Amino acid sequence: MRSVSVETNSRQIQLGIIIVLFLSSLIIPVILLFPIQEWFYRPKEVYYFEPYLQAYIIFMAALLFMALALLINYLIIPETKKGKSIQRGILITSFLIALIFIALSFNHYKVMDSNGIHMNQFFSLKxxxxxxxxxxxxxxxxxxxxxxxxxxxxxxxxxxxxxxxxxxxxxxxxxxxxxxxxxxxxxxxxxxxxx
The missing domain is CATH 2.30.29.30 (Pleckstrin-homology domain (PH domain)/Phosphotyrosine-binding domain (PTB))
Structure with a gap:
C-alpha cells in the first residue's frame, strides 16, 4: 500500500514539473538569458552587447525538449526492471543533451567595442x-x-x-x-x- 502512495506522489511531482517546464519555456529564456550572458561575457567597456535571437529560441526549445522527455517518461510505464532502467537512461541522456544546448545558448552573443566586433556562434566555444x-x-x-x-x-x-x-x-x-x-x-x- 505504501509503495503505491510513493509512486503516486512521484507521478504527481513529475506531472507538476512537466507543466512548469512547458510554461516556463516561454518565460525563463527571456528573463534569464541576457542577465546571465551579461554577467559572464560582457566586457567592461562595450558599445553594444546583445544575444542572438536564436539563443532565446534554442533555450526555449531545450526546455520544451526536457518537458517532452518527462511527458513521455510519465506516459510510458515499463513493466520490467530492465525497461525502467532503459527508460531512466533515455531520460537522463535527454536531459544532458538539453542542458548542453542551454549552455551553448548562453554562449551565443555579439559584442562591439573599441577593438571591433566579437561574435560567438552557437556551436563554437571560441x-x-x-x-x-x-x-x-x-x-x-x-x-x-x-x-x-x-x-x-x-x-x-x-x-x-x-x-x-x-x-x-x-x-x-x-x-x-x-x-x-x-x-x-x-x-x-x-x-x-x-x-
Whole structure:
C-alpha cells in the first residue's frame, strides 16, 4: 500500500514539473538569458552587447525538449526492471543533451567595442573577432514600411568580401554613434542605402 502512495506522489511531482517546464519555456529564456550572458561575457567597456535571437529560441526549445522527455517518461510505464532502467537512461541522456544546448545558448552573443566586433556562434566555444580595420564599407539599409522609411540593418563589408549583417535594434541604434566614431577614425562613414 505504501509503495503505491510513493509512486503516486512521484507521478504527481513529475506531472507538476512537466507543466512548469512547458510554461516556463516561454518565460525563463527571456528573463534569464541576457542577465546571465551579461554577467559572464560582457566586457567592461562595450558599445553594444546583445544575444542572438536564436539563443532565446534554442533555450526555449531545450526546455520544451526536457518537458517532452518527462511527458513521455510519465506516459510510458515499463513493466520490467530492465525497461525502467532503459527508460531512466533515455531520460537522463535527454536531459544532458538539453542542458548542453542551454549552455551553448548562453554562449551565443555579439559584442562591439573599441577593438571591433566579437561574435560567438552557437556551436563554437571560441569567439570570432573582426577588427574595425578589416571593415572596408559600412551601410545602413533602410526599408519603407507602413509609409515610413525605417532602418532595417547595418551591413559591414570586410576586406575579404564577406559581410556581417546586424538587424537594427534599440541597443544597436544607441551604439550607432560609437560605431560611427570608430569607423570615422578609419576613414569610413555609414552610408544610407534604400531598398
Amino acid at each position: 569567439e570570432d573577432f573582426v577588427a574595425w580595420e578589416e571593415i572596408v564599407k559600412a551601410e545602413q539599409v533602410n526599408v519603407k514600411k507602413d509609409g515610413a522609411t525605417k532602418p532595417e540593418r547595418l551591413v559591414f563589408t570586410l576586406k575579404d568580401g564577406s559581410t556581417i549583417e546586424e538587424p537594427t535594434s534599440t541597443k544597436l541604434m544607441l551604439a550607432k554613434n560609437f560605431i560611427s566614431f570608430e569607423l570615422n577614425q578609419r576613414g569610413l562613414t555609414i552610408e544610407n542605402v534604400f531598398e
